[in-house]
Amino acid sequence: GQNIDQPTEMTATEGAIVQINCTYQTSGFNGLFWYQQHAGEAPTFLSYNVLDGLEEKGRFSSFLSRSKGYSYLLLKELQMKDSASYLCAVRDFSGGYNKLIFGAGTRLAVHP
């Protein structure tokens, strides 16, 4: 089957670093995405990993270990505007075409 797990909620302090973990089980793994979603808005793309290792993009970094079925999103120098849900999504090809399977999201609250 297909399963994506990530913590429901996290809190952090402005200026700090936070790591949001995601574990997944899928039969046709073909890449992993992280999206940011503010309340009542559409998800926006943050990062994409298809090979093992770390991808860095400004204050955001994402890591993937395919053998462990594990990814994390690292947010540095947290700002208040980073308060949002962070969705881990696996691209799965087991149905004969690529589709994204989303986790339920991690709600991050950044406090002053």
Place this chain on the structure above:
Amino acid sequence: DAMVIQNPRYQVTQFGKPVTLSCSQTLNHNVMYWYQQKSSQAPKLLFHYYDKDFNNEADTPDNFQSRRPNTSFCFLDIRSPGLGDAAMYLCATSRDKGGTEQFFGPGTRLTVL
């Protein structure tokens, strides 16, 4: 700016009254997707079009239909909305079936009375 547009942003309908949500894109992408997202849950793929080829997810209820008359537009029809269909409906596009980055529209929040 190239974008994905959804209209209306908020839709209220009555139990059992058919409703249509629309999505348009100026990205000229081949693939268009419809997702349903209920409060605090993951977006759930309902179906997608690759060009004119329609792909329905196995667990999408028959109550949900879609049309794509041309590259730019895609519609979600809910034939007989129930209370459980109240949700945010997200349209997304991607350039090809390779599953490159999906671009999401702002969503339509559907309320069923």
